[in-house]
Amino acid sequence: MKSGNGHIICIPGQRICEASSSHIAGEGTYAFNKYIYASLAGQVTVVPRGDVQVVKVTLGQQGTVMPEAGSIVTCRVLSVNPSKAIVSIICVGPNKLHTPVSGTIRKQNVRDHQIDTVEMYDCFRPDDIVLAVVLSLGDMRNYELSTAGTELGVVTAYCEEGHPLVPASWTAMKCKCRTERRKVAKVMPPKNANT
Structure with a gap:
């Protein structure tokens, strides 16, 4: 590099x-x-x-870029209940939004298999940073998002004691004191084979 x-x-x-x-x-x-x-x-x-x-x-540069269907967005989880996670979209691609906008990840959009067995609290926790794709603009400027796909899901999280969690598998992250369940995003390969 x-x-x-x-x-x-x-x-x-x-x-x-x-x-x-x-x-x-x-x-x-x-x-x-x-x-x-x-x-x-x-x-x-x-x-x-x-x-x-x-x-x-x-x-990335702050700007007036807004999410649209198909955009990859970076979100912070605000709250989780049994049917959905409420998130704040902070970046669209590499561009940081000047003002974060609201989004929702519904239970049926967390993953593309075994949808009926999804437990939202085993997938996301408040303050997790998540990569998602925009499905549509829902009602009241609340974007409908999905994390179905191996490259989407939680990318940054912390345990209850505040230690950073790192991916341990597709469904778990660990720190020095515990393992916690998450819908983990697949780590991206390097862009350049020389790195």
Whole structure:
């Protein structure tokens, strides 16, 4: 990875490069299993610091972009009940929204298999960061969202004690003290085979 690239766009959970003695995780990233991953949607930059390169992700440009059907959005979960999760959409693609908008992930749109066995609290918790796709503009400017698909779901979460959770499987995330159930997004492969 070259220093100061600043043009690579990433989404939360995307693998950026290998973590090594020469490349370390900085702001907007985290290291897991010898790789550096994005924890934000935005631009990847590499900043030299002495003998090491610090890999950072900065938020995309704020703008007037609004979600539309088919858009991939980054959301923060506000509340969860047995039939749906209420979310705040904070980014459309790499673009941070000036004002977050509301969205809903209904039980039938969490995954595309075994829909009748979905337990919403086993999929999302308040404050989780989720990647979803916009299905439609629902009523009252409340977007209908879906996390059905392996690349969609929870990308950033914290346990009840506040420790960061990392993916353990498609249905669980773990930290140093516990394992919690989630609808986990598949970690994205690197964009460039050289990273």
